[in-house]
Amino acid sequence: MENSETQILKKSAAENAVEEIKDGMIVGLGTGSTAKFAIESLAKKIKEGKLKNIYGVPTSNKTKELAIQLGIPVISLNECYKKLSSENINDLKPIDITIDGADEVDSELNLIKGGGGALLREKVIAQNTKSFLVVVDESKLSDKLGEKFFVPVEVLQFALESEKSFLESLGAKVVLRKNNDEPFLTDEGNFILDVYFGKIENPAELSSILNERAGIVEHGIFLNKLVDKVYCSSHNGIKILSVS
Numbered sequence: 001m002e003n004s005e006t007q008i009l010k011k012s013a014a015e016n017a018v019e020e021i022k023d024g025m026i027v028g029l030g031t032g033s034t035a036k037f038a039i040e041s042l043a044k045k046i047k048e049g050k051l052k053n054i055y056g057v058p059t060s061n062k063t064k065e066l067a068i069q070l071g072i073p074v075i076s077l078n079e080c081y082k083k084l085s086s087e088n089i090n091d092l093k094p095i096d097i098t099i100d101g102a103d104e105v106d107s108e109l110n111l112i113k114g115g116g117g118a119l120l121r122e123k124v125i126a127q128n129t130k131s132f133l134v135v136v137d138e139s140k141l142s143d144k145l146g147e148k149f150f151v152p153v154e155v156l157q158f159a160l161e162s163e164k165s166f167l168e169s170l171g172a173k174v175v176l177r178k179n180n181d182e183p184f185l186t187d188e189g190n191f192i193l194d195v196y197f198g199k200i201e202n203p204a205e206l207s208s209i210l211n212e213r214a215g216i217v218e219h220g221i222f223l224n225k226l227v228d229k230v231y232c233s234s235h236n237g238i239k240i241l242s243v244s
Contacts, residue, residue, distance in 0.1 A: 007033075009137035010101075013233035014038035017099045017133045018045070024053045026080060028098025028125040029067055031060040031118035034135050038099040039063065043070035057095055059125050060118035061187050077128060098129040102230075103220070104149040105140050109227050109243050110203045112145050114152030114220030117177070117186055123218055123226075131228045138234040145221065146200040152177070152220040153193045159215030160191055166213060172197045190217050 014037035021027055021042065029039055045051040055075040058064035067074050080094035100122060104112040111134065113119050126132045142148050155163040160176070167174045173196040177184040183191050200206055203221050210219045230241040 006137055006139065009233040009235075010034040010135070011037040012238060013135040013137060013231045014099065015041045016233075016238050017135050017229075017231045018042050020131070020133065021045075021051060021054070021097055023051060025096040026055045026057060026075065026094060028095045028100070028129050028132075029056045029058045029063050029072070029074075030098065030100025031058075031063045031122060032101045032116040034101030034137075035059075035063070035099060036066065038135060039066055039072065040070065043067070043072050047071060057098075057125060059098075059100065059121045060116070062116075063118075077125065080128070093128050093130050095125065095129040097131045097133060098125055099133045099135060100126070102134050102136050102140055102222070104142055104145055104147070105134065105136055105230055105232075105241075106145045106203070107141075107143050109134075109224040109230055109241060110145055111222035111224075111227065112149045112151055112220050113222050114154075114192070115149070117152070117184060117192055119152050119192075119220045120154050120186065120188060120190075120218040123222060126222065126226045132226055134227055134230045136230065136232050138232055141232065144199040144201065145203050146197050150175075150194045150196045151200075151206075153195050153210065154186055154188075154190045154217040154219070155193055156215055156217060157183075157189070157191055160193075163213070163215045164193060166215075167193060167195050170197070170209070188217070 018041040102111040103115040177192040
């Protein structure tokens, strides 16, 4: 259970990132406790008339329910693409800004995401976004990925045991994520394996290995090429990190 101080830091990072949203934008809405603060801040601005003509693209069913409850108009990724003209569909990403949290951020701004179970949709939304903003508190920073968090790996139910065995062959400890003693199900009906690799020296190499494996639907390593800025809050204020 996070303490109130951590909650305050997360809320501060989220609210600062929301300041980048302008009228008329399509906004990717992340999943998780820090992203929830951003969604609440966005909803407040819309309600107060400080932001107009905003549409949100949720990264999970849970986020969609929250956005609707708070009065944020929602639109699907498919609907975003239908709005693009045939002339520029190959040149544009339809989402202007996405604000989402992360479970771990390394010194090169590679991420681990998926603690909330929405890694597949989160990565799809991130790669369709012009500006991907990550909001964290300082406790999420580490030198190397894997120091503080496992790698969530979404797998087909059909391939559960084969992918568990494959991941163990890479030297990892693998745990099937559960919810009330039953396997956790993603919005797409897949299972999640929480994979403990320890310190990951080369995230790009591991990402490539996992990408090539049939049966693995997606994994929680988000390489820094997806990331535009990290809003990191600490007791000394907000620091904005970007890939140099």
